Amino acid sequence: MTKALTLQQPVTLTAQLRSHCSTCNLRELCMPIDLSPNDMQRINALTMLKRGYSRGDYLYHCGDPFHSLYAIRSGSFKTQVLHEDGREQVTGFQMTGEIIGMDAICTDVHTCDAIAMESSEVCALPFNQLEAMSRELPSLQRHLHKIMSREIVRDQGIMLLLGSMRAEERLAAFLLNFSQRLAARGFSPSQFQLRMSRQEIGSYLGLKLETVSRAFSHFQNEGIINVKVRSIEILDLARLQACLKCSN
Amino acid sequence: MTKALTLQQPVTLTAQLRSHCSTCNLRELCMPIDLSPNDMQRINALTMLKRGYSRGDYLYHCGDPFHSLYAIRSGSFKTQVLHEDGREQVTGFQMTGEIIGMDAICTDVHTCDAIAMESSEVCALPFNQLEAMSRELPSLQRHLHKIMSREIVRDQGIMLLLGSMRAEERLAAFLLNFSQRLAARGFSPSQFQLRMSRQEIGSYLGLKLETVSRAFSHFQNEGIINVKVRSIEILDLARLQACLKCSN
DNA sequence: CGCCGGATTGAAGGTACTCAATCCGTGTGG
DNA sequence: CCACACGGATTGAGTACCTTCAATCCGGCG
Numbered sequence A, B: 001m002t003k004a005l006t007l008q009q010p011v012t013l014t015a016q017l018r019s020h021c022s023t024c025n026l027r028e029l030c031m032p033i034d035l036s037p038n039d040m041q042r043i044n045a046l047t048m049l050k051r052g053y054s055r056g057d058y059l060y061h062c063g064d065p066f067h068s069l070y071a072i073r074s075g076s077f078k079t080q081v082l083h084e085d086g087r088e089q090v091t092g093f094q095m096t097g098e099i100i101g102m103d104a105i106c107t108d109v110h111t112c113d114a115i116a117m118e119s120s121e122v123c124a125l126p127f128n129q130l131e132a133m134s135r136e137l138p139s140l141q142r143h144l145h146k147i148m149s150r151e152i153v154r155d156q157g158i159m160l161l162l163g164s165m166r167a168e169e170r171l172a173a174f175l176l177n178f179s180q181r182l183a184a185r186g187f188s189p190s191q192f193q194l195r196m197s198r199q200e201i202g203s204y205l206g207l208k209l210e211t212v213s214r215a216f217s218h219f220q221n222e223g224i225i226n227v228k229v230r231s232i233e234i235l236d237l238a239r240l241q242a243c244l245k246c247s248n
Numbered sequence C: 001c002g003c004c005g006g007a008t009t010g011a012a013g014g015t016a017c018t019c020a021a022t023c024c025g026t027g028t029g030g
Numbered sequence D: 001c002c003a004c005a006c007g008g009a010t011t012g013a014g015t016a017c018c019t020t021c022a023a024t025c026c027g028g029c030g
Helices: A037-046 A127-136 A138-164 A167-184 A198-205 A209-221 A237-245 B037-046 B127-136 B138-164 B167-184 B198-205 B209-221 B237-245
Strands: A048-053 A058-060 A068-074 A076-082 A088-095 A113-116 A120-126 A191-193 A225-228 A231-234 B048-053 B058-060 B068-074 B076-082 B088-095 B113-116 B120-126 B191-193 B225-228 B231-234
Touching: A037 A127, A068 A127, A076 A198, A076 B138, A088 A138, A088 A198, A088 B138, A120 A127, A127 A138, A127 B127, A127 B138, A138 A167, A138 B076, A138 B088, A138 B127, A138 B138, A138 B198, A167 A191, A167 A198, A167 A209, A167 A231, A167 A237, A198 A209, A198 B138, A209 A225, B037 B127, B068 B127, B076 B198, B088 B138, B088 B167, B088 B198, B120 B127, B127 B138, B138 B167, B167 B191, B167 B198, B167 B209, B167 B231, B167 B237, B198 B209, B209 B225
Parallel strands: none
Antiparallel strands: A048 A120, A058 A113, A068 A120, A076 A088, A076 A113, A191 A231, A225 A231, B048 B120, B058 B113, B068 B120, B076 B088, B076 B113, B191 B231, B225 B231
């Protein structure tokens, strides 16, 4: 029963890419649905491609009015919430094919910042139209609900991580999750480049950047991974997974 | 801009109770929607009242198949996720009028446990029927989306809490949130009974029970609150709020 | 070359945890 | 009715882990 470790979310929903989705890489939205090419065309028709985000650019700010969800077509983003005194909490790193902006449905205002981690493109999905279409297409409706639910489950996994794991467990969970998501996209699960700084990882994991760095170094000394700044190689997957299973 | 402090979620959605909702106290689901009495009747018709949950009873277990969302009609519940090694993380305390079970939409299997904190009743809302009806009633559809989005925002607030606050800030946030939700239901925001143990509060806040107890004692010594085990009186709201604003 | 930002590493300190003793309210049984 | 046991809460002392502060390293770029 590995379900408890929800940080390593199942990747079934993003397992393959539908070739229908030509205009926009709507992995997460379209892929596991059984839609006719015609319906698929209609969904594509309502998306608006937006290019030219580079590292540090905001997709939306906390407080911006809500119009659209965004499907990440290429690149990656982080989302963060800010505390009054300036403390920030990174709430997620989103990569190609994932959908962000669902926090805003509740109040019609975005409740977090979304910031590009690298050169990125997104497809805007006007939410009113998405709702209208999902009234006609039950499988789209169900799928939209699943995406939102998955976000809830993902957040619960992070709560478990932040609430009850020690530093090295948190980093192990982070690396394993990252690795799995890359694998689901056809990239190497054992060798990859991190797009985020130690500070950003720390903010996500509820740790200071020095602690993150030390945990990386420790894993390297143990021969579990190979770290050269932001390029990571997983040498011993089993032992990395073992970091999670037991309290140490 | 108090939005950053999402733990104190806006209570607009649960601000008043619709008297239409007779069969079941569907505060959260029905209340802010503009539905005809006839439509309201239809929603009521698909709910199934379930009585007789007492403290410790499971509403659902992690792994149970998903059929329904549950609207809490009376009483309160906690939701928790379990780690393989037995560690648990309480992910939320839900009170009357709130809706739980949305974690399960994603995989058609519940991903957490829901356990009664006291004698409680719920209304089961078969999800298939809820979806079907929301295809016909756009305002119900929109509202369902808002409820799910609100859950996401709430979880982000908890992530901020777990990732970047110290013990006393966490407890202050917890008390203020609890107080607000009681106020929204017409109860005293300054004097109330906690339904959960120190251990459960600790699990929710990512702290050990002794730390929770010490934080309570400290607030009491400071004259901010009055604590007698599980009965709480907030004496100085401003200073309790101030615990959150500054890092101390 | 030298600067810059990010990353690493070390040492000292603090916060929350662990372990343990005690308290207190409730319920049970003599 | 009191004695006792029980579970939850409080409090204390010592410890572990993470943070803080600071120095150094490293790679990229002007």
